[in-house]
Amino acid sequence: MxxxxxxxxxxxxxxxxxxxxxxxxxxxxxxxxxxxxxxxxxxxxxxxxxxxxxxxxxxxxxxxxxxxxxxxxxxxxxxxxxxxxxxxxxxxxxxxxxxxxxxxxxxxxxxxxxxxxxxxxxxxxxMAFGLTEPEAGSNPLEMQTTYRREGNHYILNGVKYLISNGGIADVVVTFAYPEGQQGRVSAFIVPTDGEGFEKEDLTAKMGLPTSNTAMFEMRDYPVPVENMLAAEGDGFRVAMTTLVSGRLSVAAGCLGVIEDCLIESISYAKERRQHGKEIGRHQLVQEHLAMIEIHRQASESILFSAVDAKITSDANPNDKELKRKADLLSAEAKFFTSNAAWDAADRAVQIYGGRGYSTLYRPARHLTDVRVCRIYEGTDEILKLKIAASLLGKDWEAFK
Ligand SMILES: Cc1cc2nc3c(=O)[nH]c(=O)nc-3n(C[C@H](O)[C@H](O)[C@H](O)COP(=O)(O)OP(=O)(O)OC[C@H]3O[C@@H](n4cnc5c(N)ncnc54)[C@H](O)[C@@H]3O)c2cc1C
Incomplete structure (x- = not known):
């Protein structure tokens, strides 16, 4: 119940x-x-x-x-x-x-x-999280959305792009710079039902058709002052902290994709017969299964190491070293599992042969869907640079 x-x-x-x-x-x-x-x-x-x-x-x-x-x-x-x-x-x-x-x-x-x-x-x-803009993806600090204060409201102007749930969300957490002045990014809780808020679904995607992805525009859009999230100027910290948890969620989903690819591949390899026997008896098909299993096992280990590091860091919020470790592991877990899931889906498609190329079967759907996991919540490239900077020290960040 x-x-x-x-x-x-x-x-x-x-x-x-x-x-x-x-x-x-x-x-x-x-x-x-x-x-x-x-x-x-x-x-x-x-x-x-x-x-x-x-x-x-x-x-x-x-x-x-x-x-x-x-x-x-x-x-x-x-x-x-x-x-x-x-x-x-x-x-x-x-x-x-x-x-x-x-x-x-x-x-x-x-x-x-x-x-x-x-x-x-x-x-x-x-709910949705609107950070990316047409001109600000890997570097969110290049965002152009602005806010200004008028009485009891902040007035937001700007476009957020490629937002998961963006077309169906009732409330988005979004980010903006103060208008016309030097200042830092702030975060806002924004209800989406008012005049001046327009959404548009983005449907021309290579995969993920069952997920809503949208852009939205805020045009002189009033948000009550009490909807600023955290202190003024603290928005980048809100965004970056959120993405650490977001990456764990992507990594977990990717482990699920690998598990399903394995389940489907084992079952098909035992059923489908070619050259007088089940294809699972051919050694090169077995190699695919072995590689998916190795990736599954490694993904599980890295995911739950990252989850444990985050739990420990959350319990000790003033410990910077624990936070660095949790951030590092979440980037590593997201990078590793998303690449492993892409490989697992590719191998599952191969095991299914011609049927594998059809979206009537699960492997092809996983393959086209999971590709985005190497892009959103930190691209492969940015995560590798973050991982290296975490080892070398902040001064060595190559993505500034
Ligand atoms: C289906 C989908 C759902 C999404 N959902 C959300 C969401 O819910 N919320 C949200 O805010 N965003 C979301 N995004 C946006 C996503 O996070 C961005 O697409 C991603 O951060 C990359 O930004 P970009 O597309 O602008 O690529 P760009 O930043 O233009 O990058 C293009 C290429 O250049 C590389 N690159 C850029 N800078 C560097 C550098 N310094 N060094 C090396 N390589 C570099 C990138 O790694 C990439 O390969 C979503 C995207 C998709 C496709």
């Missing part, structure tokens, strides 16, 4: 097993609609409906704000399982829970948490 959805929920902490049981039920039910939507190339709104039904849209939100208060390990395990159903399904969770809700959980004041977290945890309000 699902946990109650209200803030009056029993204070009893749920076990990891209880949460993962709901995740399993969600995953079993989402598969048919996900396959259909993939083939029809459209957003799968069942992810939200079933996410609500199984009470999974506030996994990380503390129980006092209506969520399930899952620990980071349970959350990561949930996303691994959800990742098996496809990167499109998992991306909704990353956008909504990791990079959408987490900045409010980590940086919001009491009033902001009480207002925005309960409806988001219930899935009545969908």
């Amino acid at each position: 699902n946990a109650p959805l209200t803030m009056e929920a029993s204070p009893r902490t749920e076990t990891s097993e209880e949460i993962l049981r709901d995740v399993e039920n969600f995953c079993e039910q989402i598969r048919p609609s996900e396959e259909l939507c993939y083939l029809e190339h459209r957003f799968n709104d069942e992810t939200i409906r079933l996410g609500k039904e199984h009470n999974l849209l506030g996994l990380l939100v503390p129980r006092e704000y209506g969520g399930r208060g899952a620990d980071l390990r349970t959350y990561a395990k949930s996303l691994v399982r959800i990742g098996r159903e496809g990167s499109g399904v998992r991306t909704l969770f990353s956008g909504h829970c990791s990079i959408g809700q987490l900045p409010i959980i980590a940086f919001g004041n009491e009033q902001q948490k009480k207002k925005y977290l309960p409806p988001a945890a219930r899935g009545e309000s969908i």
Whole structure:
């Protein structure tokens, strides 16, 4: 049975097993609609409906704000399982829970948490994280979005581009510079339903058709002053801290993709016969299976090392060395698992032969979907540079 959805929920902490049981039920039910939507190339709104039904849209939100208060390990395990159903399904969770809700959980004041977290945890309000702009991707500090204060509002102007959940979000966490003056980036909690906020879905994607990706424009868009997140000028720190958790969510999803590629490949290799025997008896097919398994095992180790490092760092917020280690491991985990998932999906396609090239089968869908995991939340290149800078020292950052 699902946990109650209200803030009056029993204070009893749920076990990891209880949460993962709901995740399993969600995953079993989402598969048919996900396959259909993939083939029809459209957003799968069942992810939200079933996410609500199984009470999974506030996994990380503390129980006092209506969520399930899952620990980071349970959350990561949930996303691994959800990742098996496809990167499109998992991306909704990353956008909504990791990079959408987490900045409010980590940086919001009491009033902001009480207002925005309960409806988001219930899935009545969908969240997104809008950092990227047409002219500011790998270097978000090149953003052009601005804000100015007018009375009790900040007036925002700018365009955010390639935002997961951006077309369906009720609330986005977004970022801007102060207008017309030198100053640092600030973060804002922005409801998307007012005049001056326009969204446009971006559908010409090579994969991820079941996930919503959009751009939005804010034109003289008023946001109440109480919606500034963290202190004025602290937005870059909010963004970078959020991305560390976002990367863990991508890494978890990629491990799920590898697991599914392995499951599908083993089953097909035992079934399909060529040259008088099952293809799984051919040594070169076995090599593909062995490589996927090696990548699965290594990905699992690096993911949970990174999750443990983040848990330790969160418990010791003043320890800079623990934070450096957690940031480093999250970059390493995201880099490694996304490349491993790309390789695993490629090998699964190969095992399926000609059928592997068809999106009627899972390997091709994983292959086209998972490619984005080497781009969003830090490209391969930027992560490698971050990892090197973490070893050499901040002065050596090559991506400034
Ligand atoms: C489907 C999808 C969903 C997304 N969801 C979100 C979201 O929810 N929120 C959000 O804010 N953004 C999101 N993004 C945006 C994503 O984070 C950016 O696309 C990514 O950060 C790269 O930025 P860019 O596309 O501008 O590429 P660019 O920054 O223009 O980079 C192009 C290439 O140059 C390389 N490069 C750039 N600078 C350097 C350097 N200094 N050294 C070496 N190489 C470099 C990059 O690694 C890359 O290979 C999403 C993107 C996609 C495709």
